[in-house]
Amino acid sequence: MIRFQEVSFGYPGMDRLVLEEITLSIPTGALALIAGPSGSGKSTLLRCVNGLVPHFSGGTLSGKIEANGLNPAELGPQSMSRHVGCVFQDPESQFVMDQVEDEIAFTLENAALPRQIMVERVKEVLDALGLLHLRSRRLDSLSGGERQRVAIASAIAFQPSILLLDEPTSQLDPEAAEDLLEHLVELKEKLRLTIVLVEHRMERILPFTDLLIYLDGKTPGAIFGPPREILAQIPQNPPLIALAKGLNWKTLPLTIEEAARLLKSEGNNLSSYSPMSQRPAELPDQLESNKLPAVVEIRDLAAGYKRENVIQDIDLDIFRGETLVLIGPNGAGKSTLLRCLAGLTRPRQGSIRLLRREISELEVAEICTQLGYLPQDPNALLFADSVMEEFLISLRNHGLSPQDYPPGELLSHLGIAHLADAYPRDLSAGERQRTAMGAVTVTQPAVLLLDEPTRGLDYEAKISLVELIKSWKTNQMAVLVVTHDIELAAMLADRVVMMEAGKIILDGSPQQVFSHTGPFAPQMAQLFPDRNWLTVSEVLSGQ
Amino acid sequence: MTPQIHTWAWITWLVSATILISRTRNPLYLTLIFFVIYILAVRLNRVMDNQRPILIIRLAVSFILFSAILNALFAHYGSTILFHIPDAFPIIGGVITLEGFIFGAINGLVLACIFGAFSVVSMALPTRSIIRLLPRAYYPAAVVLSIAMTFLPSTLRQFNQIREAQAVRGHRMRGIKDWLPLVMPLLIGGLERAFNLSESMTARGFSSRLEVRPTAYRQVIALISLAALLGGWLLRLQGEFRTAGAILIFAGGALIGWLIWRSGRASPATTYRRERWFATDSLIVLCASLTWVAHFFPIFVSITNPLSFSPYPSLALPEFNPWIGLSILGLLGPLVAMHQEVTPSLDRNIPANPETPAL
Numbered sequence: 047m048i049r050f051q052e053v054s055f056g057y058p059g060m061d062r063l064v065l066e067e068i069t070l071s072i073p074t075g076a077l078a079l080i081a082g083p084s085g086s087g088k089s090t091l092l093r094c095v096n097g098l099v100p101h102f103s104g105g106t107l108s109g110k111i112e113a114n115g116l117n118p119a120e121l122g123p124q125s126m127s128r129h130v131g132c133v134f135q136d137p138e139s140q141f142v143m144d145q146v147e148d149e150i151a152f153t154l155e156n157a158a159l160p161r162q163i164m165v166e167r168v169k170e171v172l173d174a175l176g177l178l179h180l181r182s183r184r185l186d187s188l189s190g191g192e193r194q195r196v197a198i199a200s201a202i203a204f205q206p207s208i209l210l211l212d213e214p215t216s217q218l219d220p221e222a223a224e225d226l227l228e229h230l231v232e233l234k235e236k237l238r239l240t241i242v243l244v245e246h247r248m249e250r251i252l253p254f255t256d257l258l259i260y261l262d263g264k265t266p267g268a269i270f271g272p273p274r275e276i277l278a279q280i281p282q283n284p285p286l287i288a289l290a291k292g293l294n295w296k297t298l299p300l301t302i303e304e305a306a307r308l309l310k311s312e313g314n315n316l317s318s319y320s321p322m323s324q325r326p327a328e329l330p331d332q333l334e335s336n337k338l339p340a341v342v343e344i345r346d347l348a349a350g351y352k353r354e355n356v357i358q359d360i361d362l363d364i365f366r367g368e369t370l371v372l373i374g375p376n377g378a379g380k381s382t383l384l385r386c387l388a389g390l391t392r393p394r395q396g397s398i399r400l401l402r403r404e405i406s407e408l409e410v411a412e413i414c415t416q417l418g419y420l421p422q423d424p425n426a427l428l429f430a431d432s433v434m435e436e437f438l439i440s441l442r443n444h445g446l447s448p449q450d451y452p453p454g455e456l457l458s459h460l461g462i463a464h465l466a467d468a469y470p471r472d473l474s475a476g477e478r479q480r481t482a483m484g485a486v487t488v489t490q491p492a493v494l495l496l497d498e499p500t501r502g503l504d505y506e507a508k509i510s511l512v513e514l515i516k517s518w519k520t521n522q523m524a525v526l527v528v529t530h531d532i533e534l535a536a537m538l539a540d541r542v543v544m545m546e547a548g549k550i551i552l553d554g555s556p557q558q559v560f561s562h563t564g565p566f567a568p569q570m571a572q573l574f575p576d577r578n579w580l581t582v583s584e585v586l587s588g589q
Numbered sequence: 590m591t592p593q594i595h596t597w598a599w600i601t602w603l604v605s606a607t608i609l610i611s612r613t614r615n616p617l618y619l620t621l622i623f624f625v626i627y628i629l630a631v632r633l634n635r636v637m638d639n640q641r642p643i644l645i646i647r648l649a650v651s652f653i654l655f656s657a658i659l660n661a662l663f664a665h666y667g668s669t670i671l672f673h674i675p676d677a678f679p680i681i682g683g684v685i686t687l688e689g690f691i692f693g694a695i696n697g698l699v700l701a702c703i704f705g706a707f708s709v710v711s712m713a714l715p716t717r718s719i720i721r722l723l724p725r726a727y728y729p730a731a732v733v734l735s736i737a738m739t740f741l742p743s744t745l746r747q748f749n750q751i752r753e754a755q756a757v758r759g760h761r762m763r764g765i766k767d768w769l770p771l772v773m774p775l776l777i778g779g780l781e782r783a784f785n786l787s788e789s790m791t792a793r794g795f796s797s798r799l800e801v802r803p804t805a806y807r808q809v810i811a812l813i814s815l816a817a818l819l820g821g822w823l824l825r826l827q828g829e830f831r832t833a834g835a836i837l838i839f840a841g842g843a844l845i846g847w848l849i850w851r852s853g854r855a856s857p858a859t860t861y862r863r864e865r866w867f868a869t870d871s872l873i874v875l876c877a878s879l880t881w882v883a884h885f886f887p888i889f890v891s892i893t894n895p896l897s898f899s900p901y902p903s904l905a906l907p908e909f910n911p912w913i914g915l916s917i918l919g920l921l922g923p924l925v926a927m928h929q930e931v932t933p934s935l936d937r938n939i940p941a942n943p944e945t946p947a948l
Contacts, residue, residue, distance in 0.1 A: 102791055127794030139782055140789030142736060148717045151861035153793045164861045200793070390753050411759040419757040426754035429773035439770070443759030471777065485758055 048072040048095055048208065048240065053109035055090060055099060064090045066266035068109070070259060074207070077234055077241045078257040079273070081248055081282060084474055084504045086263030088244040092210050095242060096130035097123040114207050114240075128157065130208045131201030135216060135502075137193045146188075147172075147181045150200045157204065171199040174236065175229050190376045191222030195229065202233065209233075211243035215250055216501055219375045219530045220565045223250050230254070246504055249284035249533065249569060252277075253301040274298045282505045285533060285569040288582040302572045309573075341366050341492045341524045342387065346396035349386050350548075355394065356382040357548040364493065367522040369515060371535040371556075373566055374545035380528045381422075383545070384495050387526070388419040401492060415444050418491040422498045424482030428470040433462060433481045436470060437488045444489050453488055460484050460514065476507030480514075493524045500531045512537045536560070536568035536580035556580055594926045596718040598870040599710050605877035606706040606920055610699055612881070613896035616691075617909045618917060619698045623649060625920045626705035633712050636927050645708060649701035653694045660693025661685050667692075668903040691900040713923075717862060732795065736786065747778055811848055817841030869926040876922035883916040 048071065055065040064087040072078045080088045093099040097118035100107045111119055118126045134140050143149040147168055154164045172178045175195045185193065194214055202209060211230075215223035231254050234241050245251050252258075258276040260269045269276055277287050277298050286305050290298045299305035340363035347360035357379035364370055372380050385391040387398060389410040398405045405413050421427070430436045437453035457463040460480045465473060470481045479499065487494060496515075500508050508531075515525055515538055529535055535542060535556065542559040544552040544566065552559045557578035560567040570579050579585045610622060630645050662674075662681045667688025676682040711719075723731040748771065755770045762768075821837030824830045898907045 096792055098788060098792055102788055123791045124794050127792060130792075132789075132792040134785065134789055136785070139785040140793075142716075142732065142786070142790065144716045148715065148861065155859060155861055156794045158859050161859050161861065161863065164859065168861065204794075388757055390756070410753075410756040411761055414757040414759060421750070421754050421757075423750070423754075425778065426751045426774055427758060429770050440758045443761070445759075489759075 047074050047112070047114065048242065049110070049112040050091075050094070051110040051112075053094065053107070053111055055087075055094065055107045056105055057090075058104045058106075060105075065094070065261075068261075068268050070268050070270045072240060072242060072257055072259075072270075074114070074240050075234065075238045076256040077231070077254055078243070078259055078270075079248065079251050079255045080242065080244045080259045080261065081246075081280070082261035082504075083263055083282070083506055084476065084502075086261040088261055089212055091259075091261065091268075092212055092242060092244055094118065095208060095210055096126045096132050097121060098132075127153065127206075128204055129206050130210060131198075131204065131206040132210045133194075133197045133201050133212065133214060135213045137197035140197060141185050141193075144184055144186070146177065146183050146185060146196050149185060149196060150203050153200060153204050167203050167205070171203050174202075174233055175199045189222070190217045191219075191226060194218065194222075194226055198226075198230070198233075202237070202239070205237070207238075208240045208242065211241065213245055213502070214243060215245060215247065217376075217530075220250070220532060222376060223247075223530075224565060227251065227254050246502070247284075247531065247533075248282065249286065252284060255300070273300060285582050286573070289570070289573075289585060292582060292586045302569060305569075305573050339366055340364060341401055342526075343399040343402075344387075344396070345398075347383075347386065347393050347398065348395040349382055349391050349393045351391075355548060357386070357545075358395075359549055360396070362543065362550065362553070364524045364526055366492070366524055367519055368540050369519060369525045369527065369538050370541045370543060371539035372526060372528045372543050372545060373530070373532065373535055373559075373563070376530075378545040379548040380545055381497055382548075384419065384497055384526070384528055387493075387495060388417060389413040390419075411443065414486070414491070415446075415489050416491050416493065418483075418486035418489070418494045420479075420483055420486055420494070420496050420499065422501060424479050425471070427482045427485055428478065431469060432467050433457070433470055433473075433484070434466040436481055436485045440485045440488045446489060451488055451490060453484070456484050456488055459517070461510065474507075475502045476504070476510070479503070479507075479511075483514075487518075491523070493526065494518065496525065496527045496529075498529055498531075499527060500529060500534050508534060532560075532566055532568050533581075536570070593867065593869065594713065594873060594923055595864050595866055595870040596714060596721065598866075598873045599713055599718075599923070600722070601874045602877040602920065602923060603706055603710045605880050607703065608881045609917065609920075610702045610706065613898075614695055614699070615896055615898040615907045615909075616695050616698060617907050618896065618913060619695065619702055621914055621917050622920065623698065623702050623705060625917060626702060626709055628921065629709050629923055630705065630712065632924060632927050633709060637712070645701070645705045648704060649698070652701045652704070653697035656697030656700065657690045657693035660696065661689040664689045664692065667901055688900040688902070688904050691904060695898070695900070717860075718864075721860060729795070732790075743782070744775070744779060747782075748775055751775055751778070807848060807851065810844060814841045814844035814848070817844065867926075872925055873922040876919035880916050880919040883912075883919075 050068045050070050053065055053068040054063050056063040068091065080091055082088050090099055090103075093103065094107070094111055095113050095118060099105065100119065101122045107119055111117060113126070114129055116126065116129060118130070141149055142152050150168050150171060151164055154167060159167075168181075169178075172181055175198060177192070177195055177199055180188065180192060180196075185196065188196065194217070198209070198211070198214075209230075214230075215226060218226060227250065230241060233239055243251065252273055255273045257270060258273040260276050260280050260282075262280075269279060274297065277283070278291075283291060286299050286302070289305070290308070295308055297304075297308060299308050342362075342364040344360055344362040347362075348355050348358040350356040350358075360383065372383070374380055382391060386393055387400075387405075389405055389408065392406070400408075400413060401416055428436060430439055434453060434457070437456065438448060441448055441451055441453070454463070454466075457466055460483065462477055462480050462484070465477060465481075470478060473481065483496075499511060503511065512534065515527070518525060525538075527535070527538060539556045541554065542552070542556045543550055544559055544563060552562060557571075557580065560571040560580060561575065561578075568580050570581055570585055574585065577585075606622065606626070610619070613619060613622075627645055661671075662685070665683030665686070667684075667686030669687035670684045671687055671690070672685050674682050674685060719734070720731040723734070751771050751774045754774075758770075760767065760770055817837045818841035821834040821839075821841060824834030824837060827834075896913070
């Protein structure tokens with residue numbers, strides 16, 4: 047049992063409290079999901095359970111916390127490590143050793159456990175997480191999902207009774223995320239583990255959740271309880287919940303199967319609500335007939351690292367004013383394709399033409415005057431003292447004048463005009479991403495490439511990102527988005543391309559592609575497989 | 590896959606290679622040692638299915654060229670004059686000789702060999718083995734050392750990411766000022782990574798065991814041993830009591846060794862992996878030791894200073910004794926443990942069935 051009684055906490059040097067009068071309890075053996083907008087204190091709440099807050103973070107804590115009868119605020123994280131396992135957002139940043147087994151044994155060696163027990167424990171957790179075949183592999187040779195499982199194995203090797211996870215699926219494709227969650231549920235049942243996790247993509251976790259904790263970041267306290275009860279009260283709604291609320295269903299479904307049953311059993315048939323229309327599955331006319339010119343033409347492209355090709359046989363056109371979304375499992379070659387387009391990886395074969403010019407003849411800086419590229423980590427771009435200065439530096443780098451390319455207008459368009467003088471690294475994740483986006487689009491490029499743009503963003507920031515990208519469409523900018531966030535793809539895409547093992551395996555309208563992609567399909571497409579609906583608004587308006 | 594070689598076998602190999610490299614200036618032997626190291630590096634890369642390129646040759650060429658040019662420019666000595674730099678140029682002004690070039694190149698080759706030998710060992714030994722080399726009383730220090738070792742490659746990776754991210758903003762390197770967009774995110778990112786790792790290690794109970802404070806008598810013994818070392822060194826410097834000095838140094842060293850061993854015993858520590866010593870390890874140690882022990886054998890004693898070579902005052906061809914050449918090939922010993930594939934799922938250090946461990 048985890049208990050918080052009137053817990054308040056503020057980081058050192060901050061005026062406001064991050065957690066205010068939090069009272070909640072999580073029963074033993076439950077899987078609890080902490081949800082809420084960015085900055086609402088989700089990760090702080092998580093770190094209170096093992097004493098990292100306030101022992102590691104500093105700051106002032108009041109109230110009482112109890113984790114399985116222990117007081118983490120008194121004992122501190124090192125003593126709590128025997129009872130609470132912890133996995134942070136980026137598993138790579140927490141690995142100490144270089145091999146799977148050694149990494150798992152690290153915690154046990156810290157506690158000087160007898161070797162025989164260590165050997166048994168390591169074997170147990172490897173087995174429980176399906177990692178036995180990877181036991182002697184180097185960590186840097188593992189996929190994202192495998193690394194996440196190794197991090198979890200390391201955290202539970204000490205047989206803690208509580209496991210804390212901070213955004214465990216944020217870097218995983220839908221299939222790997224589902225696989226990971228299934229392993230977690232198995233662990234929970236087998237070891238009677240209490241799991242507390244923070245996640246922005248609630249739709250992934252809700253089917254497995256026993257308890258939902260919601261922090262709104264504005265009002266003191268937290269609301270918590272069974273997921274359906276809490277979801278009915280909160281504004282952040284994953285697609286199935288938004289649909290159920292839109293149709294005034296009495297019960298909120300957490301899984302596609304539940305929603306399908308509710309559609310039939312509770313008389314919530316959509317035919318009584320909206321015309322049973324079917325959205326056309328073809329590509330929009332202008333793209334089909336190539337009325338708009340292709341700004342990027344890729345022919346017979348192959349590229350890779352060392353001896354192996356990561357991508358090959360790639361033929362793809364990207365049209366002016368089109369939003370193209372690239373999906374596929376981890377390691378399919380999506381990011382390599384983006385790197386080729388930006389000139390960061392030189393192709394081994396084939397050609398890429400940007401605005402009818404072969405890019406192999408151009409330098410990266412020259413390519414990127416006409417092509418903006420936002421990498422996964424926007425922090426790599428930001429170094430100036432203010433947001434405005436970031437924009438001006440990009441213009442100076444490209445030898446362009448602020449009079450011809452006014453940064454002020456872009457600031458307003460990005461919705462960060464009020465932050466023009468702010469220090470970029472002090473901003474929230476969403477604001478920082480917009481600043482980085484401005485830094486690469488201030489040259490008004492014809493094409494914008496975005497690599498996993500919703501990583502770490504809450505629902506609100508995600509929706510405003512969708513609106514921003516849609517607004518660029520009206521300027522005839524071509525946007526290519528690489529994402530694991532299928533709901534984002536459904537909201538944005540004019541066309542979807544799916545890659546697997548370095549090749550394009552599907553290319554068509556979102557409706558065409560998502561009807562063949564299994565777990566890579568949005569919830570609405572899974573619920574209405576024959577209607578071509580992808581988003582809740584499409585279903586509700588019966589488009 | 591890591592080849593089946595014991596850490597101490599590798600360390601013996603490294604010590605032997607280093608002794609040999611530091612004892613000889615004969616370019617023929619040094620070249621032979623370098624190629625032995627290169628062969629091991631290539632084989633290791635293949636056995637470990639390493640995707641990283643081997644940089645030893647490229648670095649060796651840089652070392653040799655740099656050292657040769659530098660020595661030729663600064664040491665104006667030798668009989669084969671290549672050209673003359675006007676004396677008006679300070680320091681570098683004077684004759685540039687072939688002997689100067691060759692002497693510098695040999696020094697570069699020595700550096701390349703040492704670098705290569707350390708690279709091979711760091712390639713072959715995983716982090717855990719390096720941690721275990723330190724006495725167990727210093728486990729936290731060993732972990733911090735290993736992290737520092739892995740921090741460099743990850744910082745280089747991060748630097749490349751930042752360089753690319755700035756390049757897409759049109760950034761070009763023209764002067765010192767252009768380093769700012771690369772250095773700032775690197776520094777901040779490095780601090781963030783260090784913070785994350787430290788938070789993660791704290792949450793995993795790193796260094797949570799109670800530290801044993803040294804007792805007063807151990808502190809006194811530590812002081813005595815340091816005094817013995819210092820006294821011995823001074824006696825040897827003085828010249829008259831060199832034997833007594835050596836005895837004092839030995840006694841001081843032994844006391845320090847004993848203190849470290851005692852501290853280790855007082856710190857509870859267990860290791861997950863227990864390495865086993867195989868016949869191949871003995872063979873590696875034997876072959877590696879022979880490479881330098883052999884030079885004390887009668888067959889080599891008859892040769893006057895067989896390992897030395899100097900291009901000064903005038904260049905002559907270095908001698909080559911085939912027996913010494915053959916003994917250098919003893920450094921290829923680790924190849925015997927690299928010819929076979931390791932069982933894919935299990936390391937030699939863990940029993941095949943983990944439920945019945947070989948304790």
